[in-house]
Amino acid sequence: MKDFIRSKECFISFAVALIPSVLFWVFKPTDSVPYFLFVILFLIALLFLWLFLMTYFSKNTSCDLE
Numbered sequence: 593m594k595d596f597i598r599s600k601e602c603f604i605s606f607a608v609a610l611i612p613s614v615l616f617w618v619f620k621p622t623d624s625v626p627y628f629l630f631v632i633l634f635l636i637a638l639l640f641l642w643l644f645l646m647t648y649f650s651k652n653t654s655c656d657l658e
Contacts, residue, residue, distance in 0.1 A: 604644055
């Protein structure tokens with residue numbers, strides 16, 4: 593657990609969890625989300641997914657080389 597707290601994946605998972613929590617705080621369930629905001633948040637989510645996959649694959653390939 594200490595290794596996870598000190599790792600980069602902890603910050604990535606915190607950032608991914610922070611986005612929906614802020615959105616739930618800003619928007620009420622009855623409000624509609626503007627399209628431009630939806631597109632921006634969707635692109636940010638894709639960016640986080642890409643960063644996670646790059647980190648995951650770089651860790652897996654570095655372990656295989658040793």
